[in-house]
Amino acid sequence: MGETMEPRYDIKEVEERIYKLWEKSGFFNPDNLSKGQRAKGKSSSQKTFSIVLPPPNVTGELHMGHAAMLAIEDIMIRYARMKGMKTLWLPGTDHAAIATQSKVEKDIHKKEGKNRHDLGREEFLRRVEEFAAKSHDYIVHQIKRMGASLDWSREAFTLDEKRGEAVGEAFKRMYEAGLIYRGERIVNWDPKLQTTVSDDEIEWIEEKSLFYYLKYGPFEIGTARPETKFGDKYVVVHPDDKRYENYKHGEKLTVEWMNGKIAATVIKDRAVDMKFGTGAMTITPWHDNADFEIAERHKLDREQIIDQFGKLMPIAGEFAGMKIKEARPKIVEKLKAKGLLTRVDENYVHRLAMNSRGGGIIEPQVMRQWFVNVGSKFEVRGSKLRGIKNGQKYSLKDLMRQAVKSGEIEIKPERFKKIYFHWIDNLRDWCISRQIWYGHRIPVWYKGEEVYCGVEGPQGSGWEQDPDTLDTWFSSGLWTFSTLGWPFTCAQNKKSKIKDKNDCKPIPGSDLDIFHPTSVLETGYDILFFWVARMILMGTYLLGEVPFKKVYLHGLVRDMQGRKMSKTLGNGIDPLLMADKYGADAARLSLIIGTGPGSDIKLSEDKIRGYRNFATKIWNAARFVMMSKPAYKTGRHADKRGKKALIELSPADRKDLAQLKKIQAQVTKHIEKYEFHLAGEKLYHYFWHEFADKIIENSKSRLNGENLKDAAAAYAKLETILKESLKMLHPFIPFVTEEIWQKMGHKDLLMVERWPR
RNA sequence: GCGCGGUUAGCUCAGUGGUAGAGCGCUUCGUUGACAUCGAAGAGGUCAGAAGUUCGAUCCUUCUACCGCGCACCA
Numbered sequence: 001m002g003e004t005m006e007p008r009y010d011i012k013e014v015e016e017r018i019y020k021l022w023e024k025s026g027f028f029n030p031d032n033l034s035k036g037q038r039a040k041g042k043s044s045s046q047k048t049f050s051i052v053l054p055p056p057n058v059t060g061e062l063h064m065g066h067a068a069m070l071a072i073e074d075i076m077i078r079y080a081r082m083k084g085m086k087t088l089w090l091p092g093t094d095h096a097a098i099a100t101q102s103k104v105e106k107d108i109h110k111k112e113g114k115n116r117h118d119l120g121r122e123e124f125l126r127r128v129e130e131f132a133a134k135s136h137d138y139i140v141h142q143i144k145r146m147g148a149s150l151d152w153s154r155e156a157f158t159l160d161e162k163r164g165e166a167v168g169e170a171f172k173r174m175y176e177a178g179l180i181y182r183g184e185r186i187v188n189w190d191p192k193l194q195t196t197v198s199d200d201e202i203e204w205i206e207e208k209s210l211f212y213y214l215k216y217g218p219f220e221i222g223t224a225r226p227e228t229k230f231g232d233k234y235v236v237v238h239p240d241d242k243r244y245e246n247y248k249h250g251e252k253l254t255v256e257w258m259n260g261k262i263a264a265t266v267i268k269d270r271a272v273d274m275k276f277g278t279g280a281m282t283i284t285p286w287h288d289n290a291d292f293e294i295a296e297r298h299k300l301d302r303e304q305i306i307d308q309f310g311k312l313m314p315i316a317g318e319f320a321g322m323k324i325k326e327a328r329p330k331i332v333e334k335l336k337a338k339g340l341l342t343r344v345d346e347n348y349v350h351r352l353a354m355n356s357r358g359g360g361i362i363e364p365q366v367m368r369q370w371f372v373n374v375g376s377k378f379e380v381r382g383s384k385l386r387g388i389k390n391g392q393k394y395s396l397k398d399l400m401r402q403a404v405k406s407g408e409i410e411i412k413p414e415r416f417k418k419i420y421f422h423w424i425d426n427l428r429d430w431c432i433s434r435q436i437w438y439g440h441r442i443p444v445w446y447k448g449e450e451v452y453c454g455v456e457g458p459q460g461s462g463w464e465q466d467p468d469t470l471d472t473w474f475s476s477g478l479w480t481f482s483t484l485g486w487p488f489t490c491a492q493n494k495k496s497k498i499k500d501k502n503d504c505k506p507i508p509g510s511d512l513d514i515f516h517p518t519s520v521l522e523t524g525y526d527i528l529f530f531w532v533a534r535m536i537l538m539g540t541y542l543l544g545e546v547p548f549k550k551v552y553l554h555g556l557v558r559d560m561q562g563r564k565m566s567k568t569l570g571n572g573i574d575p576l577l578m579a580d581k582y583g584a585d586a587a588r589l590s591l592i593i594g595t596g597p598g599s600d601i602k603l604s605e606d607k608i609r610g611y612r613n614f615a616t617k618i619w620n621a622a623r624f625v626m627m628s629k630p631a632y633k634t635g636r637h638a639d640k641r642g643k644k645a646l647i648e649l650s651p652a653d654r655k656d657l658a659q660l661k662k663i664q665a666q667v668t669k670h671i672e673k674y675e676f677h678l679a680g681e682k683l684y685h686y687f688w689h690e691f692a693d694k695i696i697e698n699s700k701s702r703l704n705g706e707n708l709k710d711a712a713a714a715y716a717k718l719e720t721i722l723k724e725s726l727k728m729l730h731p732f733i734p735f736v737t738e739e740i741w742q743k744m745g746h747k748d749l750l751m752v753e754r755w756p757r
Numbered sequence: 758g759c760g761c762g763g764u765u766a767g768c769u770c771a772g773u774g775g776u777a778g779a780g781c782g783c784u785u786c787g788u789u790g791a792c793a794u795c796g797a798a799g800a801g802g803u804c805a806g807a808a809g810u811u812c813g814a815u816c817c818u819u820c821u822a823c824c825g826c827g828c829a830c831c832a
Contacts, residue, residue: 007791211832222832236832273831281832290830415761422760422828525827560769562825582794594770594780599762600825602769606781609794616794624791681771681779696791 005626005743009619011583011612015735019144022738027752028151030088033081049080050088050515052480053150054523054531055158057096058135059103062142063565064557064591064603065524067575070148071588072554072676073522077149078731079671080519082755088515090483091143091150093136095159097439097472098201098357100135102193104128104438106358121437128438132159142576147584147734149751154511156483158475159440166482167475168443168455170542175444175453177378179396179541180432182444182451184368186285186292187431188353191310192360195435196369198471199428200529203356211348212332213277215340217255217264219244222277224350225284226331227324230258230315231303232282236294239268241279258335259317269294287364306363370433370442370468372396374537382504383544397424399540400533409536411551412674413598416528423529432471439469477534480518480547484511521548524556525598552674555600557591562602573603582612585733589614592732593680614684615736618729621692622740625718628703648709653717656695660721664756667728680732687725695721724756 026032030048051073056066073089081087104127105116116124136157143150156163174180187196213222219235237244249268254261264282271294272281285295285302295302307313312327314320319327335341353362377393386406388394394402401424403409404417411417433442445452445463452458457465478486489510506513517539521532532551539547559565565572578587589611595601649657663686670679695718702714723744730737730750741750 005791009794224832271830271832276831283832288830288832290832293830419761419827426828590780596771599770604769604781607769610780613792613794617792620792620795622791627791677771685779692792693796697796 005619005623005740007623009616009736009739011585011615011735012580014739015145015147015579015584018735018738018742019147021742022149022749022751023152025749025751027081027749028089028149029153030086030151033752034086046086047084048086048088048514048519049077049083050090050518051077051520051522052090052483052518053092053148054521054527055092055094055156055476055479056139056143057099058093058132058139059096059099060135061138062575064573064575065565066142067146067587068554068557068591068601069522069524070143070146071591072552073520074146074148074588074734075592075671075676075731076520076522078734078751079755081149081751082727082730082753084754086514088154088511089148089150090154090156090515091140091148091152092156092158092479092483093139094476095132095157095439095472097434097469098193098195098197098359098436099472100132101128101436101438102358104131107131116437125437145576145579145584146588149734154483158472158479162485163475163478163482164440165455165488166478166486167440167470169487170478170538171443171470171474172453172455173542174372178376179373179378180370181373182368182370184366185371185429185431186289186364187367187369188355188362189308189365189367190355190359191308191363193355193357193436194308195359196367196431196433197355197357197359197362198431198473201356202362203354205352205354207350207352209348209350211345211350212335213342213344214335215342216257216280216282217253219280220278220342221280221282222345223282224348225328226335227312227316227319227327228284228287228305229282230305230312230317231286232257232284233262234265234267234283234295234300235280236267236269236272236283237280238270238272238274241272241274243279256338256340258331258338258340265300267294267298267300269297286366289364292364292366302366304366306365308365310361310363369431370444370466372430372432372537374400374427374429380544383540385540385544385546396537396541397427400424400536403536403540403546409546409549409551412553413596416525416551416553416598420528420533423533430471432474433466433468434471435468437469439472440475442466442468442470473530473534476531477538478542480521480535480539481512481516481543484516486512486516486543489513516543517546518548520550520552522552522554525553526556528553553598555595555598557601557603560602560604562600573605578605578608582608583615583735585615585735586610586612589680589684589733592676593684595677597674597677614688615733617688617692618733618736619740621687621696622722622726622743624696625715625722626744628699628715628718647713647716649713649717650710652698653713656717657720659690660724664724664728668755671731676732683725683729683732687729691721691725726750727753727756 022028053073054069056062077087077089108114108127119127171180188199188202190197209224211222211224212226213220214226216235221235223229237247247266249266251266253264255264271290272279283291283294284305285291285300286304287306292302303315305313305315306324310323312319312322319331332341355362374396377395380388380392380394381390383390385399385402386408387402388399401421404411404420411420443453443455444466445458446466447463452463457463489507489512490504491507492504506516521535523532535547539545557565559571563571575587586608590603590608591601663682667679667682670682699714699718702710705711726737726741727750734751738750
């Protein structure tokens, strides 16, 4: 037989060839997989395992964080597949509305000096789609290069036609149930991008700023933003504050203010912190969240001071039309001149709200927008959630809380549960309308005072569709079931007495029926709120069930200084480059081993190189085992009884095989407990420092020795350990293990071998 | 302010109620056909500090310090 493996392991050639081999087999698709398993008599259990890929944004390319996600999910998927489960990993991409639009707009501006209005809605969207398509193709290429065993036949996009219909249907149902409403509320307005953004998309930056104390009639109030104070006609104090006990709630007084005398009203509210400043404050309900709430509570007037472009309105008198930055020092001058400025605190730390999606400084504004009502209770029907009684009233918050509280959704690591609950407690109504062009158009049409909501437009003429689009997380919130065919694979539950659209059942045998709820949702902890929580909201309301049984959160991939990898810092490591240089196998292992779930990963090229060496080690160990084969098969011995009869394991051999069994049990247990780093490390250590360093080394003399029976036993043991190790290593380091498996002459793919029991 | 995580070898990090582990780096030696993308040997740690529980604590409890993160209506 002789040598069957090349001395050198050509990483790139092998990895590209092997991925094609897997794809050709069709086994990424669970339908083919179970057919194949049945045909081979390996009866597929009815158990299913499904993961929907967190769809990467089509804003360019994947980074190491994505690579980590792919590695972890691929391990879960390959393990489940080898366990014989009906295994689906469903791929897709996210249109990432604001992020993609602003990226394309920036590019166009750089190259052509034009903005989106110069191009017009239609042409601009054509350009965004062009970019998104290119971006998508590159991302798919990257995902495949990492060895991810996704079922490409089911690929989805958050902005494709089917997902559009799911979005429309979801919106319509929630609108009709009163859970989506249009209202005038305070929102986060980005004057730069000219759109609203959600609370979670805001990044708070601490900034030292001047803090001014101003004379407000008999009170002294403080502010870091004097330019918002023109319309302040309410002074708020704490009802228990002794200093102001002589002032009554609702008491009116005239005060000399920025542009002359105004009528001020005293308001008593517990939101005031008596220990802060003087314990008295004036409020600006139009431009401050907290002030807005106080005004809501007492039904106070509110007045706009700053327009949507960040310029002062006519109320500012001579400052009208000025940008804030320009106006502030001038306003302070005037206050000083009028004797209203009493003192200035120079060591004040102020928190500045920025749009984290590449936008500007957020200016809260009261605007007419679309919201999801998360707090009001409604009658729940058709819910399968544990602990939820149909016919009783719950809020969306209640449903979200219950899904995790009941244990129906398990969050790993555990500590994120607390963070999740805390987030829900503080959750306000979710503003879902965006004034951007790229995204799902809001499925609402207007004609005068008439409003029509539907998946298709209304009949008749004169209707105009809402120009806004939906927050990108609205469509990704549906991801676990919109990708599985919802709502078309759902049928009304005929047995149910109360008719309700959400009281429906998936059509038997449909993807939705088989794969939902999905088994695991694996993603970075940084999008726990953005995405994970919103999927729970959508799933528990629209389907009455959890979207996934388990949430596994991984950490962020950082550079050696602990900084987040980013393009602007130039500290990113390109996964594709690493895959070409050291192999996708090595890149994957470097992202798995040496890090616990939920903790950040500091990654260096050295680490990846280290695992490249491991792949080489596996290759060479396999080569040695295969080279040793002829030693007993050919040559001098004349025994014709066959191989089996020759084998007589020594006590040491039995000990080695017992150790293998033990390792198998340990690795399996680690994987079952989602401790992939421990499983990977154990395998690494076992293969290199036990198998290669000791077991192989100790076999050498026996393999070449005169005792043929003993040589055969030594070889048989090596072959067994090698094969079993390859199976266990496969989910972690799939390419090199599959290649060796093929070189060993197996007809089937290692990918669908049975996991050692 | 509230909450969470971290502090273990030079660096990056695993881990455990009972002699402390890996990778990289470092030192010395070694190319007899699996592997120099390697092998052999080695140096290197009062497991942040203090107190408590325990026969025994790096691990459990409490406190402190420092680093990082999340949340929050301190105008």
